[in-house]
Amino acid sequence: MSAAIVLLVGPEAGQTLAGSVPKALIDRAARDGTVRVIVQLYVAATPEGELRGTEAVVAQRKAIAAAQSALMVELVGTGHRLNRAYETIPFLALEVSSNALRTLEASALVVGVEEDHLELPLSTPSRPAGANLPPRQR
Numbered sequence: 001m002s003a004a005i006v007l008l009v010g011p012e013a014g015q016t017l018a019g020s021v022p023k024a025l026i027d028r029a030a031r032d033g034t035v036r037v038i039v040q041l042y043v044a045a046t047p048e049g050e051l052r053g054t055e056a057v058v059a060q061r062k063a064i065a066a067a068q069s070a071l072m073v074e075l076v077g078t079g080h081r082l083n084r085a086y087e088t089i090p091f092l093a094l095e096v097s098s099n100a101l102r103t104l105e106a107s108a109l110v111v112g113v114e115e116d117h118l119e120l121p122l123s124t125p126s127r128p129a130g131a132n133l134p135p136r137q138r
Contacts, residue, residue: 021105021113029098036116041067043090064090071109
């Protein structure tokens with residue numbers, strides 16, 4: 001049996017998902033020059049453990065890579081830096097300018113954009129949150 005993975009290009013061809021970039025990120029990029037973001041791409045994806053066979057895993061990874069590449073082409077000349085392209089999930093970690101955020105907002109490939117920021121590890125009974133941080137960061 002052959003599996004097919006669909007690369008979705010938007011709700012309907014040519015449409016975008018309005019509001020995919022939070023206003024706070026647009027404001028921060030305007031103020032600071034760039035902002036680090038995680039971008040979710042409009043690709044149908046299933047957890048690899050639920051896919052049937054190697055062919056389906058490879059096809060899904062190819063669909064993810066194709067969407068990532070297409071978005072990077074859209075971002076050319078907008079002031080951006082690729083921090084990480086994920087192989088198994090339809091996301092990119094980027095550092096972007098205001099121009100790049102506008103491109104992400106207009107892209108039919110983008111489902112959502114969130115700020116990429118460091119979170120403190122969750123606390124456990126044996127390790128309180130922030131236990132390994134210097135005193136000023138606790």
